[in-house]
Amino acid sequence: MDAASQETLRPRDYPALLKEIPDPPKRLWHVGDLAAAHAPAVAIVGSRRCSRYGRDMAFGLAEQVAGRGVTVVSGLAYGVDAAAHRGALAAGGRTVAVMAGGLDRIYPAAHASLAQQIVAARGALVTEYAPDVTPRKHHFPARNRLVSGLCLGVVVVEAASRSGSLITARMALEQNREVMAVPGMATSALSKGCHRLIRDGAALIETIEDIAGAIGLAWPEEAPEAAVEPDDPVLAAVGAETTSADAIVADTGLAVDVVLSRLVELEVAGFVTASGGGYSRRPS
Numbered sequence: 001m002d003a004a005s006q007e008t009l010r011p012r013d014y015p016a017l018l019k020e021i022p023d024p025p026k027r028l029w030h031v032g033d034l035a036a037a038h039a040p041a042v043a044i045v046g047s048r049r050c051s052r053y054g055r056d057m058a059f060g061l062a063e064q065v066a067g068r069g070v071t072v073v074s075g076l077a078y079g080v081d082a083a084a085h086r087g088a089l090a091a092g093g094r095t096v097a098v099m100a101g102g103l104d105r106i107y108p109a110a111h112a113s114l115a116q117q118i119v120a121a122r123g124a125l126v127t128e129y130a131p132d133v134t135p136r137k138h139h140f141p142a143r144n145r146l147v148s149g150l151c152l153g154v155v156v157v158e159a160a161s162r163s164g165s166l167i168t169a170r171m172a173l174e175q176n177r178e179v180m181a182v183p184g185m186a187t188s189a190l191s192k193g194c195h196r197l198i199r200d201g202a203a204l205i206e207t208i209e210d211i212a213g214a215i216g217l218a219w220p221e222e223a224p225e226a227a228v229e230p231d232d233p234v235l236a237a238v239g240a241e242t243t244s245a246d247a248i249v250a251d252t253g254l255a256v257d258v259v260l261s262r263l264v265e266l267e268v269a270g271f272v273t274a275s276g277g278g279y280s281r282r283p284s
Contacts, residue, residue: 006029006030006031006103006131007029007030007031007034008027008028008029008030009027009028009029009030009034010027011024011025011026011027014028015034015037015038015150015245016038016244016245016246016249016256016259016260017041017149017150017151017152017256017257017260018037018146018149018150020149020175020256021145021149021175022174022175023145024149025128025146026128027128028126028127028128029102029103029126029127029128029129029130029131030103030124030125030126030127031103031119031124031125032118032119032122032123032124032125033094033119033122033123033124034124034126035094035122035274035278036071036094036095036096036122036123036124037071037073037096037124037126037150038244038245038274038278039069039070039071039094039260039263039264039274040070040071040152040217040260040261040263040264041070041071041072041073041096041150041151041152042065042070042071042072042073042151042152042153042154042155042211042215043072043073043074043147043148043150043151043153043154043155043168043172044058044061044062044065044072044073044074044080044081044084044087044154044155044157045074045075045080045081045084045144045147045154045155045156045157045165045168046058046079046080046081046156046157046158046159046163046165047079047080047157047158047159047160047163047165047190048077048078048079048080048081049078049079049190050079050080050083050157050158050190051158051184051188051190053158053184053185054079054080054083054157054158054182054184054190055079055080055083056083057157057158057182058080058081058083058084058087058157059083059084059086059087059090060087061084061087061155061157061182061205061208061211062074062083062084062085062086062087062088062091062095063087063088063090063091063093064091064208065088065093065208065211066087066088066089066091066092066093066094066095067091067092067093068208068264068268069093069264069267069268069274070093070217070264071088071093071094071095071096071123072084072085072087072088072093072094072095072096073095073096073097073098073147073150073151074095074096074097074098074147075097075098075099075100075140075143075144075147076097076098076099076106076107076108076111076114076115076125077108078108078110078111079158080157080158080165081097082111082114084157085097085114085118086114088123089117089118089121089123092121093121094121094122094123095118095121095123096118096123096124096125096126096150097115097118097123097124097125097126098126098127098143098146098147098150099125099126099127099129099135099143100127100129100135100136100139100140100142100143101127101129101133101134101135101136101139102127102129102130102131102132102133102134103125103127103131104131104132105131105132105133105134105135107135126146126150127143128142128143128146140164141164141167144164144167144168144171145171145175147168148168148169148171148172148175148177149171149175149177151172151177152177152178152215152216152217152257152260152261153172153177153178153179153180153211153214153215154168154169154172154177154178154179154180155180155181155182155205155211156168156169156179156180156181156182156193156194156197156202157182157194158182158184158188158190158191158193158194159181159190159191159192159193159194159197160189160190160192160193161189161192161193161196162193163193165193166193166196166197169181169197169202178203178214178215179197179201179202179203180202180203180204180205180210180211180214181193181194181195181197181198181202181203181204181205182194182204182205182206183195183198183204183206215257215261216257216258216261217261217264217265218265232262232266233251233252233254234248234252234254234259234262234263234266235266235271235272235281237251237252238266238272238279238280238281239280239281240280240281241280242278242279242280243278243279243280244278245259245260245263245278245279247278248263248279263279266279267279270282
């Protein structure tokens, strides 16, 4: 990635949800539009060696989630991760790739073009590692806590019994995020991890309506103005200039996840626009 376009963030400027995790990074490097990381997000993760079914499910769910104005977060890996990023791009939506190495060390190298597409489509690449750091084996589990930490919930599409995606799911639980899993064939080794998550209480995901229900979002196809109350506290806290999610949380006194969920609904309804790390009112 072009060094001139890379920026660093201190903890005070992190997305609101990331600030809440027990072990936030000391610094974040990023390239692209970080508004995508500040917006309400869902992670879609799974096996690198996914089946056709897993790839299609990841692509389709991501395409529909992103089409509703929610950011799709994943890890830029082969398989499910790449399908999730591409599904979001196909919808013209936003996606964030959390990397296990520096911005100058895109991994896998074959996804350099995908990384460029993400940035070009108002998404972002983020990492806690300096630009010249090569990904190491132990970086990937550490990276997974940021994938879940940026999101309202994590959807595991395919995962074997010993999958890195299960680490992401465990970290999501520790961070008080929703854990969701897509079921597969009973005989598929790639579905054993997902089935175990479902048995342990993860939300079973077949459609994006299941995702919405699990994380407490309402994603109508169309939302009339009458659906928004004039004294809606979240809408009232959004100014004509860009207002950060932190400022909206402070003004309303509501929990971060409640505010982010409401902002999705307001954006879908056409009342606010996400930009520049915050939200602004659309002209009436």
